Amino acid sequence: MTAGIEPQSLLKVRDLAVVLSGLSILQGVSFDVADTGVTVLLGRNGVGKTTTLRAILGLAPATGSLTFDGDEIVGRRTHELVQKGLGYVPEDRCVFAGLTVAENLRLAERTKTSAYDLVFELFPELKKRASQKAGSLSGGQQQMLALGRVLLTENRLLLVDEPTKGLAPKVVTEVADALARVAVRVPILLVEQNLAVVRRLAGDAVVLAAGQVAWTGSASELLGDQDLTKSLLGVGASIDADGRGEERGAHPDGGTVGSHA
Numbered sequence: 392m393t394a395g396i397e398p399q400s401l402l403k404v405r406d407l408a409v410v411l412s413g414l415s416i417l418q419g420v421s422f423d424v425a426d427t428g429v430t431v432l433l434g435r436n437g438v439g440k441t442t443t444l445r446a447i448l449g450l451a452p453a454t455g456s457l458t459f460d461g462d463e464i465v466g467r468r469t470h471e472l473v474q475k476g477l478g479y480v481p482e483d484r485c486v487f488a489g490l491t492v493a494e495n496l497r498l499a500e501r502t503k504t505s506a507y508d509l510v511f512e513l514f515p516e517l518k519k520r521a522s523q524k525a526g527s528l529s530g531g532q533q534q535m536l537a538l539g540r541v542l543l544t545e546n547r548l549l550l551v552d553e554p555t556k557g558l559a560p561k562v563v564t565e566v567a568d569a570l571a572r573v574a575v576r577v578p579i580l581l582v583e584q585n586l587a588v589v590r591r592l593a594g595d596a597v598v599l600a601a602g603q604v605a606w607t608g609s610a611s612e613l614l615g616d617q618d619l620t621k622s623l624l625g626v627g628a629s630i631d632a633d634g635r636g637e638e639r640g641a642h643p644d645g646g647t648v649g650s651h652a
């Protein structure tokens with residue numbers, strides 16, 4: 392960070408509540424997303440991380456307050472939020488397998504001045520593979536295509552859900568490097584279970600537990616405290632072959648967040 396320039400809040404989440412199928416999924420969630428770098432949303436399986444991203448995007452019915460770039464956006468429709476500069480990379484990436492890389496990118500164009508130069512600078516592989524069917528890309532390449540799509544337009548904030556899930560360790564590192572390059576340009580609210588990736592990327596961390604905020608602070612502070620990490624996330628572990636961990640005691644250098652205790 393440049394001396395004297397403090398990060399500002401780009402998104403203020405206050406008292407966010409979501410009820411789905413009669414079940415209270417989020418109860419009074421409040422946190423800030425800085426206007427630079429990566430803010431990571433952590434928590435054990437099923438605590439409401441994806442629901443939080445979906446509520447911000449107007450994809451889940453929410454009450455409370457969401458102030459984005461100074462405007463109240465709670466209850467706004469998703470297409471309006473996309474026009475305001477919220478970009479979403481969902482967990483399943485949503486690339487069109489039967490279309491080429493170029494066609495997938497073209498579908499994301501919103502203006503004539505789409506930022507292809509930036510996308511190909513960050514992800515040269517996408518240019519090389521422009522005529523390849525997206526379904527035949529590796530998992531990591533598909534993730535880069537999904538990131539490339541949200542970078543084509545001038546988004547103010549990217550919401551990225553578990554981009555390294557199911558990827559091999561080497562590819563996890565590539566995707567983490569890609570996210571680091573992206574985060575220099577656009578702030579990211581990231582749901583990520585792999586703590587090595589969190590350590591590599593995150594500035595601020597928000598930990599959810601059972602639909603509420605259990606802890607906020609810096610990611611390095613959280614991961615530097617093994618007892619805290621273990622109590623909040625039930626972790627840690629060394630990374631195994633598929634990049635996921637298993638619980639073997641608290642070693643937050645690697646490992647992935649566990650299930651509910």
Ligand SMILES: Nc1ncnc2c1ncn2[C@@H]1O[C@H](COP(=O)(O)OP(=O)(O)OP(=O)(O)O)[C@@H](O)[C@H]1O
Nearest residue numbers: 411412414416434435436437438439440441442443
């Ligand atoms: N449409 C729905 N109807 C009812 N319950 C839902 C619905 N969608 C999600 N849930 C429940 O809400 C809770 C939070 O789900 P969510 O996907 O937000 O958790 P998460 O923290 O992202 O989990 P994971 O780490 O496993 O992806 C879960 O118990 C889930 O079963």
